Amino acid sequence: MTDVTGSLQAAESAVSAAREIFLNELGAAPALHKGPGDFATAADLAVEELLRTELTGSTGIDVVGEEHGGQLSQEACWVVDPIDGTSNYSAGNPNCAILVTLLLECQPAVAVVDAPLLNMRLTALDGQPVHLNGEPLPRVGTATAAAPHVGIGSVFSRDRPRMPSNQRVELAGELTRVGLRPRISGSVGVDLAFAAQGIYQAAVSFSPHVWDNAAGILLARSAGAVATAGDGSRWEPGKTGAVVGNPAAHAAVMRAIESVQARTGEEE
Template sequence: MTDPSTMLRIAESAVSAAERSFIHGLGADPHQIKERGDFATKVDLEIEEKLRSSLSDQTGIPVYGEESGGDLNRDRVWIVDPIDGTANYAAGNPLCAILLSLLVEGQPMVAVTSIPMLGRRLSAHVSSPLYLNGRALKPLRDPDKMIAQIGFSSVASPLNSRYSSQVRQGLLADLAETYLRPRITGSVGVDLAFTAQGIFGGALSLSPNVWDNAAGVLLIRAAGGVVTGTEGEPWTMNSEGVIAGNAEAHKAIMGTMNKILNQQ
């Protein structure tokens, strides 16, 4: 049986070591070109290898990483995004993060999101509160609607996605007409972490990638927020995205999403 508190300690220790490489390499040039104009830096590859080695050696649990892949068809698997927001990272923009989660039967049991350039590390396991730099935070509350912001994250649209570029643009425009104020940070992990902390009232991720979403899903659950897939269904590792936030913001985002999808 996997003990969540033990796994969280191991995860945080591994991330601590990776943070030093992250901070030292900020501004690294693109190194490996990927599909759709995406790229990785040498630091992406270095951090993923460090995390992969540390986690597998200490726990015997396999690792699935954004850069080097792995096997997702397992009961237990570590999910690693060594640098979420790589374009930000290469430009020296501090809104980038290390994302790490442990999935057990497709759901996150442990999560760590580190935003090293802001000095913030969020962590949680399935039966814990949300921790910020080791300190438990109070549950989320509905923010003042006059200042409510949400994160909007969208990766390049896959050919088989129902969320075409036109849908994404319309969704962003319609969200801007609500009391929510969309913000595009360039990092799904930052959006979800800010939502867990209550900096953002909510977040909408249209990324289908489990490495982008899994850690933030657990952090927001630990904070007492509402988390679903983009159609309001319970989130799973196979969901095409995430809608999350306090109850009021989630309802507003979900309403806008339904309106857009019903127009197709």
């Protein structure tokens, strides 16, 4: 049986070590071009290598990462995004984070989201409250004095089949029309972390990658938010996207997504 408390300690220790590289290399130029508009810096590669060494060495559990891949295990595996929001990181934009998640039986059980430039480290164990910089957070509520903010990450798409760029732009407009306020940060990890804290009332990820979504799903669940895959079903690896938020905001976002997809589908 996996020791989740010990695994969280191991994850925090690994992330703390990776912080030094993260901070020292801030503003690093692209070192590896993976496709149009998509690249990794030397810091992405170095951080992932360090995380792999530390996590596997301390827990004996294999790692799947954005830069060096790996094989998902049905029993237990770590998934890591060494720098979520690489384009932001390379430009010195503080909306970027290290994401580390332990999956047990294909569901997130341990998560660390560390955004050093925002002084924001969120941690979660399945079934326990979210902690911010070591302090427990209250569960997210439904009331807000301001118009509800919704993080939508990015409108750029490299031909993502579920929601390409034109639909993302349409979604931003649709959210505005129904009284929500979309926010574009360029970092899925930051968006989902903000939703877990109630800074955003909801957040949407369009990413199909497990390392982008897993940590935020656990943070949202632990914060008492609704957390689903992009189509509203139960999240699991292999499903595209994520939608998290308080119940009212989550429902409003799902209606907006369905409306946009129906409308753009008719136009085609």
